[in-house]
Every structure is written in structure tokens, then in C-alpha cells.
Amino acid sequence: RNIRQAFSRQKALEKIKKMEKPALGSKKVKLKFTPKISSGRDVLSVRDLAVSFDGYQLFKNVNISVYRGEKIGIIGPNGIGKSTLLKIIANIKTDYEGEISFGHQVHTGYFDQEQTNLDSENTVIDEIWDEAPALNYYEIRRILAQFLFYGDDMYKIVEELSGGEKGRLSLLKLMTSNANFLLLDEPTNHLDIDSKEVLEDSLINYEGTVLVVSHDRYFLNKVVNKIYDLSEDGVFEYLGNYDYYLEKKAELEETNDEVTINKTKTQINAEKKKERELIRDRQQREKNIRELEEKILMHENEIHELETKLCQPSTYADTFLIMNLNEKLNIRKEELQELYTLWEEFIDN
Structure with missing residues (x-):
């Protein structure tokens, strides 16, 4: 452990160029994250997707279109298959029916609740530097500070980080990678208030595309601009945040209540x-x-x-x-x- 931390410090010293040291700024400074590679306008097309387990139909008729720069939330009842849908899009699960196609120059990055994209033996600074070696020492310190890693925090071993710290580091690693389409599975789980605020601000200022599964209505309200409501019969699209979804769904249900009495199931x-x-x-x-x-x-x-x-x-x-x-x-x-x-x-x- 100590050897790894010492090596990280030495590596950092070697990368410091002779330049005037810039101010790290306050916690309130917001950084814009621009993907290294820009995707085409059409990012993802999902057509007639269906998933079954042991003869049980999880969902069917799922049709989704994602365009560059969109921040989209996937919601639905527990057990309906939201995480499964995300893993299929991330090519982690391949047992499904239907068609999934990506647009030009689309590179996905997957964030799960276990932060499996992190190297537990790495230090914080090396975890990001290995992903973005072109950044200099001060640039690395600046973005780490934006994600609440200050001073000696950046020499901590990943394995010793808290759940919130691992969540912040995992997201930062994705945002400094070649990914331009982030797939996030319940990213606010186990996060403290400060970490959650960092996550929200970072995604708002992210210039790539985001598809996120979340139960956190406050997070969805702040970050997303489109929602897909997943059910066993498919998805319904709402062109707004969570409050917009609640408003429109209430209107639809009110209308349906008035007319359902006089309609057959076939209609x-x-x-x-x-x-x-x-x-x-x-x-x-x-x-x-x-x-x-x-x-x-x-x-x-x-x-x-x-x-x-x-x-x-x-x-x-x-x-x-x-x-x-x-x-x-x-x-x-x-x-x-x-x-x-x-x-x-x-x-x-």
C-alpha cells in the first residue's frame, strides 16, 4: 500500500511541468466535460426489444431512440427490468429479442452500483491519470478537486475509499475516458449529499449523452430532459423531467378513467x-x-x-x-x- 502511494507521488512529481501554478478554485467551480470523441446525431436505436427468463416475459415491445446530447431517465416498477435493459444496451447481457444499433462514433461507458470499472489497487490520482494520460498535474488536481478529492485524498488507495468516494471516482473516470454515451445504473445510491450534488452538476455540465436508471425523483428532476417509463408492455416517452412525467401521467390516467368504463380490452x-x-x-x-x-x-x-x-x-x-x-x-x-x-x-x- 505505502509503496503504491509513494510511486503515485513520484509519478505526480515527474509530471509537474515548470509553469505557474494555477488556482484550484473553490468547490463551487463547475467544469464542463466534453467527450474526446463526438458521436453522430443518432446515438442509439432500440426496436421491438423483448426479454424473457425461464419462460417468464420480463418486458416486450421496447422501442427507444436516443440522440446526441440527451439526458434520459429510465423509470418503472421494481423488478420490471430497468437494470437488465441497461446491461443489454451496454452489451453485458446478450440474451434478448429485437434490434439494438448504435450511431456513428458512439462509445459507451457503463456505471454500476458496484463500481466494477475501478482498479482497487490503484491510487485515486493514478486511476484518472491512467484513463487520461495527456492531462498535466494541475489539470488532474483541478478535476479531482471538482469531485471533492483534496490534498492527500488523491493518494488514497481505491480499495480504502468509502462508497460515496468510489461513486465519485467511478463517474469521473467515465467522464475522462473515450466514452461519449454514459449508461448509469442507480448512480445516486449510497451517496452522501455532497457527492450527490457533484454527480448532478457533473452530468448537467457533461456535453455527451446520458441514459440513467434511477428511483431518485430529485436527481431526475435536475438532470434529465426526457423520461422512458418501462412496463411489461413496452415504454412510454415523456419529453421532460420527472415533474413533467408526473403531470402528464396524471392527465392520461384521468382521461383513461373516464373512458375505460365504456371500452373493451381490445379497444x-x-x-x-x-x-x-x-x-x-x-x-x-x-x-x-x-x-x-x-x-x-x-x-x-x-x-x-x-x-x-x-x-x-x-x-x-x-x-x-x-x-x-x-x-x-x-x-x-x-x-x-x-x-x-x-x-x-x-x-x-
């Missing part, structure tokens, strides 16, 4: 199916709009480049080049106009 199931189809159609529409906007941006950039080339003095003497550039320019302008028209149709519908 109710048909309506639920139609509701899921509407949500799927809306998600597909949003995806189509994003793809169109990307194409529009590409065409606008290409038109700008072609117009710039046409204005260059070196182009004036080359008649063939001018004709070729003009032809490409006209084609791109026509295509752009078609994209504008299509985009307006999607927006108006």
Missing part, C-alpha cells in the same frame, strides 16, 4: 398500439428533419466553395474550368432548392 390495446405508432412516427419525422438539415448544410457549404473558386483570379483564364464549376453550381443550387422544399413540407406537417 384499449388498439389505442395503446396506435399511441406507440404515433410516437415512432414522430421520432422518424425528427430524424428525417435532422438528416435533411445536414444535407442542406453540406450543399450550402459546397455552393459557397464553388462560388469562391469562381471568384479566384486563377479561374478566369480557364474557360473549361469556369464551365465545369458553373455546371456543378447550378446542379447543387437545384438540389438545395428541392431540399428546402422537402424540409418545409416536414416542418408544416
Whole structure:
């Protein structure tokens, strides 16, 4: 233990560069964590996912769409399979039916309640430095201080940390890794108030994508902007935090209470199916709009480049080049106009 701590101190000394020491700042300084690699707009697509154990259907008809930058909470009754769903997405469990696909350059990072991503024999500072070797000594100290590791705390052995300290360190390790899509299973469990506040602030200031299973309504209220309510028949999407979910669910239940008396089970199931189809159609529409906007941006950039080339003095003497550039320019302008028209149709519908 002492040898490991001494080695960490020596490693830290070797990494200190001759520079003016920056202020570590107060506990209230908020750091923005930007993933090393940016994912595409479409992060995750789950289609018709179903899970069974020993002939017992845990859940079915699960359809989820996750887009870059979203902070999403998964809620539902105990035992419904929320953690199982997260482990399937993290590729820890592979026994399921349905389709799961990730977008371009998506790198997942999984946080579980046991903090299994930590090396128990490492020191705190080495646990982060091994994940982010490009950071210098002062940068490491700054982010460790943000996660409430001060002074000699950073030379503690991971095995000797409290549950709250391990939780903070595990999250920091994920946020300094190559992950840009964090999968968090009950991250606030066993955390003290200070650790929980650090967790909330860090996720709010995280510029990647987050999918979290949690029973903590206050945490969900502060961090997430979309909620999936998991049941044995699938998921229902709510475009807001936990308070929004409670409000909309109450409205739906009130409406259902008024009409259920006069409806058969077949009618109710048909309506639920139609509701899921509407949500799927809306998600597909949003995806189509994003793809169109990307194409529009590409065409606008290409038109700008072609117009710039046409204005260059070196182009004036080359008649063939001018004709070729003009032809490409006209084609791109026509295509752009078609994209504008299509985009307006999607927006108006």
C-alpha cells in the first residue's frame, strides 16, 4: 500500500511541468466535460426489444431512440427490468429479442452500483491519470478537486475509499475516458449529499449523452430532459423531467378513467398500439428533419466553395474550368432548392 502511494507521488512529481501554478478554485467551480470523441446525431436505436427468463416475459415491445446530447431517465416498477435493459444496451447481457444499433462514433461507458470499472489497487490520482494520460498535474488536481478529492485524498488507495468516494471516482473516470454515451445504473445510491450534488452538476455540465436508471425523483428532476417509463408492455416517452412525467401521467390516467368504463380490452390495446405508432412516427419525422438539415448544410457549404473558386483570379483564364464549376453550381443550387422544399413540407406537417 505505502509503496503504491509513494510511486503515485513520484509519478505526480515527474509530471509537474515548470509553469505557474494555477488556482484550484473553490468547490463551487463547475467544469464542463466534453467527450474526446463526438458521436453522430443518432446515438442509439432500440426496436421491438423483448426479454424473457425461464419462460417468464420480463418486458416486450421496447422501442427507444436516443440522440446526441440527451439526458434520459429510465423509470418503472421494481423488478420490471430497468437494470437488465441497461446491461443489454451496454452489451453485458446478450440474451434478448429485437434490434439494438448504435450511431456513428458512439462509445459507451457503463456505471454500476458496484463500481466494477475501478482498479482497487490503484491510487485515486493514478486511476484518472491512467484513463487520461495527456492531462498535466494541475489539470488532474483541478478535476479531482471538482469531485471533492483534496490534498492527500488523491493518494488514497481505491480499495480504502468509502462508497460515496468510489461513486465519485467511478463517474469521473467515465467522464475522462473515450466514452461519449454514459449508461448509469442507480448512480445516486449510497451517496452522501455532497457527492450527490457533484454527480448532478457533473452530468448537467457533461456535453455527451446520458441514459440513467434511477428511483431518485430529485436527481431526475435536475438532470434529465426526457423520461422512458418501462412496463411489461413496452415504454412510454415523456419529453421532460420527472415533474413533467408526473403531470402528464396524471392527465392520461384521468382521461383513461373516464373512458375505460365504456371500452373493451381490445379497444384499449388498439389505442395503446396506435399511441406507440404515433410516437415512432414522430421520432422518424425528427430524424428525417435532422438528416435533411445536414444535407442542406453540406450543399450550402459546397455552393459557397464553388462560388469562391469562381471568384479566384486563377479561374478566369480557364474557360473549361469556369464551365465545369458553373455546371456543378447550378446542379447543387437545384438540389438545395428541392431540399428546402422537402424540409418545409416536414416542418408544416
